[in-house]
Amino acid sequence: MISRREFLRGGAVAGIATTLPAGAVIAASQTRPTVAFDAICDTRYEEGDQFLRAVSSQAYRVHGLDNDPGSVMPAITAAVAEGRAITGLTTDAALLLAEQLAFAEGYALTYKGVHKHLSTDQIEHQLTLGQRWQESIKPALLEADSAWPEVIAKLMITVTPDTEALVEKRLTASASRHPESPGHLVSWILQPI
Amino acid sequence: MAAVLPDWLSPQEFSTAIDEMANAIGQQWVIHDGDPKLRSYRDSFSTLPGDANVPSAVVAPDGIEEIQAILKIANEHRVPLWPISTGRNFAYGGPAPRMPGYVVLDLKRMNRILEVNEEYAYALVEPGVSYFQLYEYLQKNNIKLWIDPAAPGWGGIVGNTLEHGVGYTPYGDHFMMHCGMEVVLPDGTLFRTGQGSLPETESWQVFQYGFGPILDGVFSQSNFGIVTKMGMWLMPEPPGYMPFLITYENEEDLAIITEVVRPLKVNMVIPNGAFTVDLLWDAAVKVSKRQYYSGKGPIPDSARKKIMSDYKLGQWNFYAALYGPPPMMENTMQVIRDTLGAIPGARVWTAEERKHDAAFQYRSKLMRGEPNMTEFGLMNWVGGGGHINFSPISPTTGEDAMRQYEMIKNRSHEYGFDYIGEFAVGWRDMHHVYMLMFDRTDDEERQRAHELFGVLIDEAAAAGYGEYRTHLAFMDQVAKTYSWNDHALWKLHERLKDAFDPNGILAPGKQGIWPAHMREKHSWTS
Numbered sequence A: 001m002i003s004r005r006e007f008l009r010g011g012a013v014a015g016i017a018t019t020l021p022a023g024a025v026i027a028a029s030q031t032r033p034t035v036a037f038d039a040i041c042d043t044r045y046e047e048g049d050q051f052l053r054a055v056s057s058q059a060y061r062v063h064g065l066d067n068d069p070g071s072v073m074p075a076i077t078a079a080v081a082e083g084r085a086i087t088g089l090t091t092d093a094a095l096l097l098a099e100q101l102a103f104a105e106g107y108a109l110t111y112k113g114v115h116k117h118l119s120t121d122q123i124e125h126q127l128t129l130g131q132r133w134q135e136s137i138k139p140a141l142l143e144a145d146s147a148w149p150e151v152i153a154k155l156m157i158t159v160t161p162d163t164e165a166l167v168e169k170r171l172t173a174s175a176s177r178h179p180e181s182p183g184h185l186v187s188w189i190l191q192p193i
Numbered sequence B: 001m002a003a004v005l006p007d008w009l010s011p012q013e014f015s016t017a018i019d020e021m022a023n024a025i026g027q028q029w030v031i032h033d034g035d036p037k038l039r040s041y042r043d044s045f046s047t048l049p050g051d052a053n054v055p056s057a058v059v060a061p062d063g064i065e066e067i068q069a070i071l072k073i074a075n076e077h078r079v080p081l082w083p084i085s086t087g088r089n090f091a092y093g094g095p096a097p098r099m100p101g102y103v104v105l106d107l108k109r110m111n112r113i114l115e116v117n118e119e120y121a122y123a124l125v126e127p128g129v130s131y132f133q134l135y136e137y138l139q140k141n142n143i144k145l146w147i148d149p150a151a152p153g154w155g156g157i158v159g160n161t162l163e164h165g166v167g168y169t170p171y172g173d174h175f176m177m178h179c180g181m182e183v184v185l186p187d188g189t190l191f192r193t194g195q196g197s198l199p200e201t202e203s204w205q206v207f208q209y210g211f212g213p214i215l216d217g218v219f220s221q222s223n224f225g226i227v228t229k230m231g232m233w234l235m236p237e238p239p240g241y242m243p244f245l246i247t248y249e250n251e252e253d254l255a256i257i258t259e260v261v262r263p264l265k266v267n268m269v270i271p272n273g274a275f276t277v278d279l280l281w282d283a284a285v286k287v288s289k290r291q292y293y294s295g296k297g298p299i300p301d302s303a304r305k306k307i308m309s310d311y312k313l314g315q316w317n318f319y320a321a322l323y324g325p326p327p328m329m330e331n332t333m334q335v336i337r338d339t340l341g342a343i344p345g346a347r348v349w350t351a352e353e354r355k356h357d358a359a360f361q362y363r364s365k366l367m368r369g370e371p372n373m374t375e376f377g378l379m380n381w382v383g384g385g386g387h388i389n390f391s392p393i394s395p396t397t398g399e400d401a402m403r404q405y406e407m408i409k410n411r412s413h414e415y416g417f418d419y420i421g422e423f424a425v426g427w428r429d430m431h432h433v434y435m436l437m438f439d440r441t442d443d444e445e446r447q448r449a450h451e452l453f454g455v456l457i458d459e460a461a462a463a464g465y466g467e468y469r470t471h472l473a474f475m476d477q478v479a480k481t482y483s484w485n486d487h488a489l490w491k492l493h494e495r496l497k498d499a500f501d502p503n504g505i506l507a508p509g510k511q512g513i514w515p516a517h518m519r520e521k522h523s524w525t526s
């Protein structure tokens, strides 16, 4: 049987993805996105799975990545061709490739989060945003512990038209690191502006 | 945001020039005035602060006539142009120009595969053809030829070859394997090199020379002309393919590996690029540093040992491949086992034994000409995306390998960075590529990386090692190191620049070659 991860690697229409045996689906934000978006995550890591579970009910399409960051490229090309926004929780390499492809089509980063584990139980979130900053995200991240990808996902699934991300906020929270975690991930929204 | 312009160009003159260019090639092929698409022409991963070297505009012509029209306008208004083909020159500057405010001349629309000749095994391509594109074309048309991609498959045949780039099959020295160029000079003159200048020729892509001086080299790593077509020899698909990996336990093994590789390469026993890859380069494709070490500075030996054991890797990991009929490969493989495999502690691995290893898999693809992007996974080692390559050349000797390794490793550790490198033996030479990874979200770390890079250039030069290419930010410094006989070679480059491009419009400062009007301010001599 094809595994959920293999399935996502091919790019799955959201909704179908959430019916797969992926564990509990986190209740998505009540706010509907005003912009259609695809979601991309690195399914090698628990953080990616958490993120995916939280966004998949709202995303138009979801994609999983593997060891080859190049696997982000067809997903970006497809979303950009149809003018959809793209959200992700990935490694830097995947974002680097995604950016290059999307920028060439007039997209910009309207949100970027850098999530760096400073130790096994501390994480720094560097969030650069356009107009999306919500004060509520700060206490939510401070309390989230290792569930921070869900908090980030909830911030992202209300994708609305936005400006380029230029304002940076940093905060350090306690969060235990999954043993398999790369300890450095980026969350992001690319959208046409 | 208003574009930064070269200091001799007024906003009005720039705007007039851009309007004229838009008239010549169509408004939709000109990007300027804060258009968000300009973002894709930055190098946001280098050691320079912020978004350095942002172009003022981009023009994307299609065809010789449009290029000539742009050149004419650029000459009239003295607008500096920066030609790119596929524009993926990351680790050395990406699509960004040498200085902010230049106009990028993006040749991506000229992406036609003009000819593939299966019998003579070559392709004639335009600059915008990427490795992925040519590979797909051959696959789709069931043409039994292999390309030789650089590790990033989104790069292209023309741009990479002009940069003296390298690949992984027996055709890995790209400039050596190119055959024939078409070039437009800054004054619009169009010509072809080699046999291509004979009107009725059928030999342009089968013989590299013509009658008289061979000029192709003058248009590589230079700013003397725009290459608009290039022939590239392709490798006939062999009847068999046998990639292998040999792991070695000790750092000092690098010396003996290199000594053993030299005769195997010079005598062509190993037909393709032979890569001795350090532990972290291989590991970084699969894991991040924080999975093994969350402290500051270089990863400790204890963590290195753990990675070696978890992933069955060596301190050094030697990759190469054999090609041909299976009995011939078996014979040669025995020679490999008896030589490289006989070094104490060596373990020879077959493709079957490493079939689940992402690092082996992507190298195995590259050595058979299958483009991919897996090596970009290296960016995840420290996170933060910063990367820049330091690439000195040496003869293939154990002594040189160890000397370069010790020099670069010690300096990078002193500056708080990991050594992540590989030694690629092409034929007689060795390209040492040290990938300096840093967290670009940390400004202090970025600056430290910049300083380290400058120190490495001077130390390597003092020891007799020159870089085969470098990042935009360090072109002047590297140019300065090629100083034999009072910089005679660079002085000659400048004379050529003045002759080919008197207005200095083409890629000013590329490889430290500046036009007369910018020389005083920027020159490598200052």
Ligand SMILES: Cc1cc2nc3c(=O)[nH]c(=O)nc-3n(C[C@H](O)[C@H](O)[C@H](O)COP(=O)(O)OP(=O)(O)OC[C@H]3O[C@@H](n4cnc5c(N)ncnc54)[C@H](O)[C@@H]3O)c2cc1C
Residues within 6 Å of the ligand: B083, B084, B085, B086, B087, B088, B089, B090, B091, B092, B094, B095, B107, B127, B149, B150, B151, B152, B154, B155, B156, B157, B158, B159, B160, B162, B163, B164, B165, B166, B167, B225, B226, B227, B228, B375, B376, B378, B387, B507, B510
């Ligand atoms: C992870 C990683 C792995 C890499 N591995 C390799 C590798 O295995 N081998 C390798 O060689 N490199 C490697 N690189 C470096 C680089 O990415 C490649 O060399 C890439 O192919 C260069 O980009 P490009 O082909 O798009 O060339 P372009 O960016 O199009 O061109 C490069 C430069 O050549 C000049 N130029 C381009 N076109 C023209 C033209 N038509 N006329 C005149 N001048 C022109 C310009 O100065 C331009 O800046 C690697 C980089 C990274 C980050």
